[in-house]
């Protein structure tokens with residue numbers, strides 16, 4: 236069994252690599268007694284520190300090997316060798332932040348199209364493509380009512396729009412490529428840099444918000460990695476079945492801003508004050524943050540105007556039980572996930 240993971244060195248990709256290579260998957264290896272080869276697609280410029288530490292860790296586990304393959308999804312000619320002969324692809328490569336809006340579309344939309352076309356040409360017998368999409372594709376809900384996968388998508392950010400275009404391509408090719416699209420909510424967990432900002436604020440006793448009301452569901456990284464692993468298990472096990480299609484992946488419980496405040500407060504052991512940034516202040520802060528990161532730190536900011544367009548919406552809710560029931564998995568309650576994540580940040584001196 237050969238698995239290719241694009242974006243393998245990113246937060247989600249490397250967490251999935253780690254999860255698949257861990258003990259949970261060993262039972263499956265015993266059953267099938269076949270070797271699992273995980274090909275991690277990275278770029279020459281990628282930081283592969285975490286992947287190297289996973290390689291060191293799994294070296295001793297029989298039947299799993301981890302290799303690097305090089306490819307850039309914007310350049311189709313770099314993809315064919317990596318795609319030939321693999322059974323499953325988990326497509327995590329994407330651009331989540333940039334100083335140049337067009338790049339969202341080049342990487343997320345055109346990059347995904349390049350991947351699909353390369354699969355069509357070089358690996359028509361691929362067993363399954365698992366594409367990591369995003370709740371940003373469906374967009375927020377009008378009211379406190381969860382969105383389902385068949386509702387019309389209305390993304391509010393360039394990131395979300397580019398991921399919607401990627402899903403449109405995935406749908407077009409789904410007639411010839413078996414595809415499962417996963418739409419996680421905001422993903423948090425060890426190694427995450429986005430939600431990390433909230434932990435930093437929580438340590439200072441603050442919780443910034445951008446609209447008067449805010450209801451949201453979250454995805455703990457291990458839950459997403461578990462879903463991907465179970466899908467592989469289903470594909471290997473002929474007695475189990477999962478239909479191709481789109482699935483939200485997130486804890487079902489919706490959290491209000493007050494509940495988030497309490498969870499952070501309990502976790503960091505500090506009283507937390509919610510503060511709402513007026514629109515013009517939030518916009519100016521996002522813009523200045525972009526400029527500072529661009530010119531001073533030479534990298535795109537996590538908090539930017541595109542992200543602000545998402546954060547100022549009130550309801551980010553979705554129906555996420557379907558895949559949970561099919562695969563018979565559980566979602567981690569936010570309080571447990573936040574505690575584990577906080578612990579990890581502390582142990583690894585991020586906080």
Ligand SMILES: NC(=O)c1ccc[n+]([C@@H]2O[C@H](COP(=O)([O-])OP(=O)(O)OC[C@H]3O[C@@H](n4cnc5c(N)ncnc54)[C@H](OP(=O)(O)O)[C@@H]3O)[C@@H](O)[C@H]2O)c1
Nearest residue numbers: 242244245246247278281307308327328329368369421422
């Ligand atoms: N993080 C979240 O909260 C969240 C929520 C919902 C959905 N998702 C989805 O989850 C997936 C992974 O996100 P993440 O949080 O892991 O982001 P990340 O940490 O920024 O990782 C992105 C990965 O994509 C790679 N990549 C970027 N441009 C590429 C290109 N042109 N060719 C090949 N690889 C490229 C990056 O490689 P380099 O290191 O070389 O740049 C990196 O490995 C994405 O599809 C994202 O849309 C994330």
